[in-house]
């Protein structure tokens with residue numbers, strides 16, 4: 001664990017070693033924000049922290065923590081509190097995706113998804129509320145997904161965890177408004193965040209492929225939206241079109257469209273499976289969000 005500039009405000013980002021979290025970390029650093037970055041032990045986190053320190057001249061603390069583990073959220077809070085850092089922006093980004101029929105997914109995957117996507121986001125938000133309240137204004141960005149809005153086959157558990165994030169964030173926003181804590185939920189569509197996800201994104205149909213973005217495109221839109229106090233941030237024109245269609249079309253037509261889209265997306269493609277295992281050892285099913 002390394003520390004710089006302990007008296008200043010810090011932005012806490014979970015799942016910051018790669019993918020969207022890494023892009024958010026670099027975007028925040030480019031805006032002169034000091035950072036506390038969290039990811040799994042053994043990740044690229046410390047080298048990312050050094051890279052950001054060298055190139056952006058901001059304070060960066062990196063903490064390796066498995067947020068699926070009992071007590072890890074409390075440990076994270078205690079470590080940050082003991083260093084006398086002030087968190088004024090909290091970004092709950094860490095999340096585990098998954099694409100596949102419910103009956104084919106492992107108990108272990110579903111447990112981890114719910115622990116990380118739902119429980120860790122809830123506990124970290126609760127633990128840091130008092131610290132955030134002590135700021136004149138503060139921000140929470142929770143990372144949901146376009147899957148927050150739709151009942152997508154092959155994304156039952158993941159979609160449900162992201163619907164939780166959506167409703168949790170919108171409700172928390174109402175409660176915390178009086179404390180000048182601005183809560184936003186970011187709902188990206190598919191992003192090319194790692195090799196397995198990128199390959200899986202390519203197996204979608206033409207329309208779904210049009211909506212795919214890079215995390216480096218999403219991150220500035222996310223931070224702009226957060227600092228402007230937007231309740232829901234949906235990056236990308238195509239994703240916003242999907243939301244309008246969702247409001248206009250009858251349920252049956254929507255089921256047909258989402259059903260045929262998800263049918264094409266194939267997590268059983270042998271190269272996707274191989275890359276999932278290489279990208280995340282021991283967790284071959286965790287690739288897509």
Ligand SMILES: NC(=O)c1ccc[n+]([C@@H]2O[C@H](COP(=O)([O-])OP(=O)(O)OC[C@H]3O[C@@H](n4cnc5c(N)ncnc54)[C@H](OP(=O)(O)O)[C@@H]3O)[C@@H](O)[C@H]2O)c1
Nearest residue numbers: 015016017018019020039040043066067095190191193289
């Ligand atoms: N990719 C998409 O298409 C997409 C679409 C919509 C929404 N999202 C959401 O965006 C967020 C980021 O997704 P991503 O695709 O960027 O993910 P990613 O590339 O798989 O990166 C996940 C990050 O979370 C960390 N992480 C994983 N398990 C953890 C744990 N138990 N404890 C602490 N950190 C952990 C990883 O650390 P290590 O490097 O140590 O593994 C990594 O930094 C997620 O909430 C996801 O649901 C993604």
